[in-house]
Amino acid sequence: MSNITDLSLSELVSNVKNKKLSSHDVTSEYVERSKKSKNLNTYIEETFEAALKKAKEFDSKPDFNKKLPGIPIAIKDLFCTRNVKTTASSKILNNFIPTYESTVTQNLWNDGAILLGKLNCDEFAMGSSNETSYFGNVISPIDKDLVPGGSSGGSASALAAKLTPATIGTDTGGSIRQPASFTGTVGLKPTYGSCSRYGIVAFASSLDQAGPMTRNVNDAALLLEVMSSFDNKDSTSVDFKRPMYSKDLSKDIKGKKIGIPKEYRVDGMSEEIEKLWEDGKNYLKDCGAEIIDVSLPHTKFALPTYYIVAPAEASSNLARYDGVKYGFRTEGNNLIDMYEKTRSAGFGDEVKRRIMIGTYVLSSGYYDAYYLKAQKVRRLIKNDFNNIFQKVDAILTPSTPSSAFKIGDKSNDPVSMYLNDIFTVPVNLAGLPGISIPAGLDKKGYPLGLQIIGKSFDEQNILNIAYSMEDKINFKFNLKEWWMND
Amino acid sequence: MTKDYLIERNGKKYEVVIGLEVHAQVLSESKLFSTSPTKFGSEPNTQVSLVDAAFPGMLPVINEFCIKQAIKTGIGLNAKINNKSIFDRKNYFYADLPQGYQISQYKDPIVGEGNVVLDLVSGSKTIGIERLHLEQDAGKSIHDIDPKNTLVDLNRSGVALMEIVSKPDLRSPEEVNVYIKKLRSIMRYLGTCDGNMQEGSLRADVNVSVRKQGEDKYGTRCEIKNVNSIKFMQMAIEHEANRQVDILEEGGKIDQETRLFDTKKNETRSMRSKEDAHDYRYFPDPDLLPLELNDEYVENIKKEIPELPDQKKSRFIEKFNLSPYEANILVSDQDISKYFEAVIENSDVKLSSNWITGELFALLNEKNLEITESPISAKNLSKLINLIKDGTISGKIAKTVFEMMADGDKNPIEIVKEKGLKQQSDPKELEKLIEKVINDNQDKVREYKSGKEKLFGFFVGQAMKVSGGKANPQIVNEILKKKLK
Numbered sequence: 001m002s003n004i005t006d007l008s009l010s011e012l013v014s015n016v017k018n019k020k021l022s023s024h025d026v027t028s029e030y031v032e033r034s035k036k037s038k039n040l041n042t043y044i045e046e047t048f049e050a051a052l053k054k055a056k057e058f059d060s061k062p063d064f065n066k067k068l069p070g071i072p073i074a075i076k077d078l079f080c081t082r083n084v085k086t087t088a089s090s091k092i093l094n095n096f097i098p099t100y101e102s103t104v105t106q107n108l109w110n111d112g113a114i115l116l117g118k119l120n121c122d123e124f125a126m127g128s129s130n131e132t133s134y135f136g137n138v139i140s141p142i143d144k145d146l147v148p149g150g151s152s153g154g155s156a157s158a159l160a161a162k163l164t165p166a167t168i169g170t171d172t173g174g175s176i177r178q179p180a181s182f183t184g185t186v187g188l189k190p191t192y193g194s195c196s197r198y199g200i201v202a203f204a205s206s207l208d209q210a211g212p213m214t215r216n217v218n219d220a221a222l223l224l225e226v227m228s229s230f231d232n233k234d235s236t237s238v239d240f241k242r243p244m245y246s247k248d249l250s251k252d253i254k255g256k257k258i259g260i261p262k263e264y265r266v267d268g269m270s271e272e273i274e275k276l277w278e279d280g281k282n283y284l285k286d287c288g289a290e291i292i293d294v295s296l297p298h299t300k301f302a303l304p305t306y307y308i309v310a311p312a313e314a315s316s317n318l319a320r321y322d323g324v325k326y327g328f329r330t331e332g333n334n335l336i337d338m339y340e341k342t343r344s345a346g347f348g349d350e351v352k353r354r355i356m357i358g359t360y361v362l363s364s365g366y367y368d369a370y371y372l373k374a375q376k377v378r379r380l381i382k383n384d385f386n387n388i389f390q391k392v393d394a395i396l397t398p399s400t401p402s403s404a405f406k407i408g409d410k411s412n413d414p415v416s417m418y419l420n421d422i423f424t425v426p427v428n429l430a431g432l433p434g435i436s437i438p439a440g441l442d443k444k445g446y447p448l449g450l451q452i453i454g455k456s457f458d459e460q461n462i463l464n465i466a467y468s469m470e471d472k473i474n475f476k477f478n479l480k481e482w483w484m485n486d
Numbered sequence: 487m488t489k490d491y492l493i494e495r496n497g498k499k500y501e502v503v504i505g506l507e508v509h510a511q512v513l514s515e516s517k518l519f520s521t522s523p524t525k526f527g528s529e530p531n532t533q534v535s536l537v538d539a540a541f542p543g544m545l546p547v548i549n550e551f552c553i554k555q556a557i558k559t560g561i562g563l564n565a566k567i568n569n570k571s572i573f574d575r576k577n578y579f580y581a582d583l584p585q586g587y588q589i590s591q592y593k594d595p596i597v598g599e600g601n602v603v604l605d606l607v608s609g610s611k612t613i614g615i616e617r618l619h620l621e622q623d624a625g626k627s628i629h630d631i632d633p634k635n636t637l638v639d640l641n642r643s644g645v646a647l648m649e650i651v652s653k654p655d656l657r658s659p660e661e662v663n664v665y666i667k668k669l670r671s672i673m674r675y676l677g678t679c680d681g682n683m684q685e686g687s688l689r690a691d692v693n694v695s696v697r698k699q700g701e702d703k704y705g706t707r708c709e710i711k712n713v714n715s716i717k718f719m720q721m722a723i724e725h726e727a728n729r730q731v732d733i734l735e736e737g738g739k740i741d742q743e744t745r746l747f748d749t750k751k752n753e754t755r756s757m758r759s760k761e762d763a764h765d766y767r768y769f770p771d772p773d774l775l776p777l778e779l780n781d782e783y784v785e786n787i788k789k790e791i792p793e794l795p796d797q798k799k800s801r802f803i804e805k806f807n808l809s810p811y812e813a814n815i816l817v818s819d820q821d822i823s824k825y826f827e828a829v830i831e832n833s834d835v836k837l838s839s840n841w842i843t844g845e846l847f848a849l850l851n852e853k854n855l856e857i858t859e860s861p862i863s864a865k866n867l868s869k870l871i872n873l874i875k876d877g878t879i880s881g882k883i884a885k886t887v888f889e890m891m892a893d894g895d896k897n898p899i900e901i902v903k904e905k906g907l908k909q910q911s912d913p914k915e916l917e918k919l920i921e922k923v924i925n926d927n928q929d930k931v932r933e934y935k936s937g938k939e940k941l942f943g944f945f946v947g948q949a950m951k952v953s954g955g956k957a958n959p960q961i962v963n964e965i966l967k968k969k970l971k
Contacts, residue, residue, distance in 0.1 A: 080543045197543070200543050202543060233545060233547060236775060312769060316575050319577060319587055324581050325539055335581055359767065362768075364767075
């Protein structure tokens with residue numbers, strides 16, 4: 001057998017179920033590899049000892065009916081975990097230990113998974129490069145100068161470096177799909193309402209959605225199956241019949257109609273991306289799908305709309321971090337002084353920028369011109385998709401306008417950073433599911449991804465399309481383990 | 487028509503225009519968006535969930551019971567129930583506001599326009615209701631326990647409030663008194679708010695402006711925040727209206743501002759001006775979907791609505807021939823009306839009404855008791871009234887019996903039997919008794935017969951006295967009339 005850490009999630013599951021591997025075998029391999037990979041700065045909190053103990057417990061009383069029997073998983077530090085520090089990569093929550101568990105992570109543990117640790121991300125998930133974290137930037141295993149993308153950068157980096165067999169992230173404007181694209185991994189943002197938001201540190205409530213990040217499509221289907229549930233603790237959770245995504249996974253996409261939106265051919269898009277997209281179409285044709293040119297006319301308004309709606313909600317969601325009840329506090333002369341000092345010291349620049357933008361667009365006199373208008377445009381963007389989905393079953397686009405950029409390249413230019421989300425943001429605004437799969441390499445040898453967007457709650461369909469394409473693409477990346485310490 | 491409430495200055499008359507924003511705590515076991523209990527008077531911070539304390543990742547979930555309570559109240563206010571309403575966030579920072587925003591309803595409240603009818607001495611008056619919306623209460627900041635720190639109690643954080651906004655239709659402190667009492671009565675009938683002002687279940691922001699009598703345009707208003715008793719509301723209005731009139735008379739201008747009522751000094755003080763007003767940055771709460779109610783849902787709630795004070799009053803007047811004044815007193819409080827209806831089940835209506843509003847109220851007043859704590863049960867009062875009605879005892883004796891009943895809710899029939907208080911109604915017995923009175927007072931008889939008819943009362947009194955108060959006064963009257971002819 002090859003290295004344990006080379007196995008996919010599904011392979012690990014079947015090996016454990018067949019008793020070829022114990023949970024402890026698997027967990028200790030991942031712990032060892034994670035310990036040697038500190039250079040990537042992926043972990044904020046390691047729970048290795050507890051994980052090994054739990055693995056032993058599992059092995060002493062194994063339950064092979066679980067979908068993730070004794071499988072160790074490291075997760076983004078935006079999910080609240082009982083008795084394990086949860087920071088959202090912010091100084092303001094640096095000392096915060098929840099007494100409760102998010103629904104999504106609880107679902108993982110209920111199905112046998114074991115927490116390996118909490119992974120770095122952009123502060124409050126605000127960022128596209130994992131450079132806004134209070135705990136320092138994450139480095140991509142693809143190359144030491146590269147960002148892993150963001151905000152689920154720690155998750156993407158840990159997954160690509162094989163420090164965890166799979167992971168979960170959150171996606172508000174592309175925070176799962178963009179880092180997946182940058183690191184040659186699979187990332188799925190489910191339909192809004194599929195995964196409960198209960199216990200996830202909120203960024204923008206109407207956009208946030210948790211999703212799986214995995215090494216292949218099959219794993220994504222399996223993990224989504226475990227994560228997704230109806231939850232009456234989240235009023236926006238939707239009670240629909242959830243399929244057995246992994247069991248129902250199929251490569252039969254014959255006759256499926258796939259839309260190619262012309263508005264996604266943006267100015268200055270590189271030939272490499274053009275070619276990647278073209279290749280994607282051909283793979284789909286090879287699988288028997290039909291390619292249809294479509295139009296999503298309001299696409300160009302998606303980014304400005306997003307950067308009004310998301311900061312508006314964030315400015316309000318982050319008001320609770322005020323030094324009064326929990327988390328970091330700087331003492332002050334009076335209440336207002338304490339607020340100002342606490343929030344000045346507790347939040348990083350990008351978070352402050354978005355709180356200010358959000359406060360501005362909600363202010364009286366500006367509300368109608370910004371927030372209200374953005375809501376209307378959001379409706380139009382959603383309508384665009386609804387119209388197209390009368391004609392097609394799914395949409396194919398590139399995941400990002402470029403491959404991963406270098407650390408520091410865009411950190412002083414917020415607008416150019418925001419442009420990175422141009423293909424992913426419309427999906428969140430419309431609440432639709434989208435999956436990014438690795439589809440090729442650019443000239444520098446860095447991974448590139450393609451995105452498949454589906455109808456609401458039609459995850460099975462985009463998983464099937466991705467599953468078929470994955471086979472044709474046969475993506476390979478030769479990971480040189482340059483970051484490892486002995 | 488009684489005199490209007492007007493403020494006179496230098497020969498000019500000013501009318502006072504008042505609108506109220508009443509905050510009524512929804513009667514509910516748990517909070518508006520969490521399952522925490524709402525019990526009043528609990529140890530600080532013992533009725534607090536992670537949601538109420540705004541822990542990271544916590545989400546509000548609407549408590550359907552509170553929604554039903556708001557709908558019921560809306561129906562009680564003859565108001566439109568909106569099929570779609572939206573919960574908004576009202577953003578501001580304060581130590582006892584854990585989320586950094588209050589979830590409230592802004593542009594789309596659950597209840598729209600309605601009205602409340604007031605029964606005033608001058609007749610009835612309809613006060614318009616602008617809207618009713620649901621919102622969360624904040625916690626409590628306590629500044630006087632620790633010398634250096636402010637302590638926060640979150641027990642109230644997240645408790646459901648109904649804000650009931652009136653139109654500026656009120657014109658005097660007395661109307662405000664009647665309005666608050668009527669609102670409270672309606673909500674108590676509905677069981678949607680206990681109306682307990684001492685516990686803060688009912689408070690109001692009072693908007694006051696003045697204008698010269700006869701003018702159409704409203705004056706600039708000031709809002710007096712968070713007044714928690716009817717008396718204070720009346721005092722605050724009186725003070726504020728006079729303050730405004732003084733400013734106008736001196737040629738000044740009223741600044742639109744928020745003021746506080748200082749109950750110790752009996753004056754209002756500026757809290758913040760319009761310019762300093764918070765920008766609350768209202769926007770729809772993305773954690774909550776719009777609240778959609780179909781007509782059937784509302785219709786089903788309508789079926790649960792009990793008879794409300796106005797309907798009950800009409801019924802009492804029509805069916806029992808009570809005066810509007812009496813009916814009003816009897817329906818103002820649901821417990822009083824229940825008591826009344828229990829008494830009249832087996833007794834004379836008119837006598838029951840008299841005894842309840844007379845003797846019983848006096849007794850309750852004296853002992854400072856609510857009708858639910860009445861020392862005399864409806865059942866026993868009913869028996870007493872029947873004893874009067876069938877002539878077993880006189881009204882006068884009944885008062886004595888009533889006093890005895892109050893000590894441990896005693897059965898009046900037994901008291902009458904025990905103490906031998908049964909009225910003497912046997913004409914033969916009474917005739918003997920009266921003959922004795924006449925014989926003993928021959929001089930008075932002469933005077934009477936010579937024209938001093940006023941002395942008739944004297945003979946009645948003597949007869950009653952001789953009988954130990956037990957003689958049936960009616961029969962005594964009849965016999966005396968015959969004998970003294």
